Amino acid sequence: GAGVSQTPSNKVTEKGKYVELRCDPISGHTALYWYRQSLGQGPEFLIYFQGTGAADDSGLPNDRFFAVRPEGSVSTLKIQRTERGDSAVYLCASSPIGTVNTGELFFGEGSRLTVL
Amino acid sequence: GEDVEQSLFLSVREGDSSVINCTYTDSSSTYLYWYKQEPGAGLQLLTYIFSNMDMKQDQRLTVLLNKKDKHLSLRIADTQTGDSAIYFCAEGVPDSGYALNFGKGTSLLVTP
Numbered sequence: 262g263a264g265v266s267q268t269p270s271n272k273v274t275e276k277g278k279y280v281e282l283r284c285d286p287i288s289g290h291t292a293l294y295w296y297r298q299s300l301g302q303g304p305e306f307l308i309y310f311q312g313t314g315a316a317d318d319s320g321l322p323n324d325r326f327f328a329v330r331p332e333g334s335v336s337t338l339k340i341q342r343t344e345r346g347d348s349a350v351y352l353c354a355s356s357p358i359g360t361v362n363t364g365e366l367f368f369g370e371g372s373r374l375t376v377l
Numbered sequence: 378g379e380d381v382e383q384s385l386f387l388s389v390r391e392g393d394s395s396v397i398n399c400t401y402t403d404s405s406s407t408y409l410y411w412y413k414q415e416p417g418a419g420l421q422l423l424t425y426i427f428s429n430m431d432m433k434q435d436q437r438l439t440v441l442l443n444k445k446d447k448h449l450s451l452r453i454a455d456t457q458t459g460d461s462a463i464y465f466c467a468e469g470v471p472d473s474g475y476a477l478n479f480g481k482g483t484s485l486l487v488t489p
Binding site for chain 2: 264265294296301302303304305306309317319320352354365366367368369370371
């Protein structure tokens, strides 16, 4: 597709369960970002990948959160032992080499996670 | 990062100008951004300004930057009902790989 694709668009789970959220960036984009947006808030940075490696994971709130990008394209955000406070929209963004220096990010529509 | 501050709500009449203000925090921010978020849609970059610029104009959009006061504004001329959305100010710092620091967003309502 032409844009950043995120699946699932909605995920409802129970407290304590494990969830995976997938991001398919725009083809050729080397940089990939995960953000989290809680209701009434702006997006909050979680992690940034340059290629396959996590260049900055300082935004991950705790060790229940983990993200991978094994082949430098698709990324998966993994949340273990989910808590109600994890409920939010998880946004993925990517950027090509040419705009990494300007920080122009292309966002997906997000995955809405609800933890009951 | 520290807070990027924005007013939360703005209402204007169709055809009027809208001005959305933002105060950012990091004096080393290289780029400052305005993103737009419509219901059910992803964040969309509207415009950005490099920190050594004072003003940038792009069609109906004018961005003003006061680096001394760390103040950024977005002016939308001839505001239309289709401009109703949430507008986010964000700052980017090169050392962080351009992990943007967003404000909470300003909800713009344009009434006929």
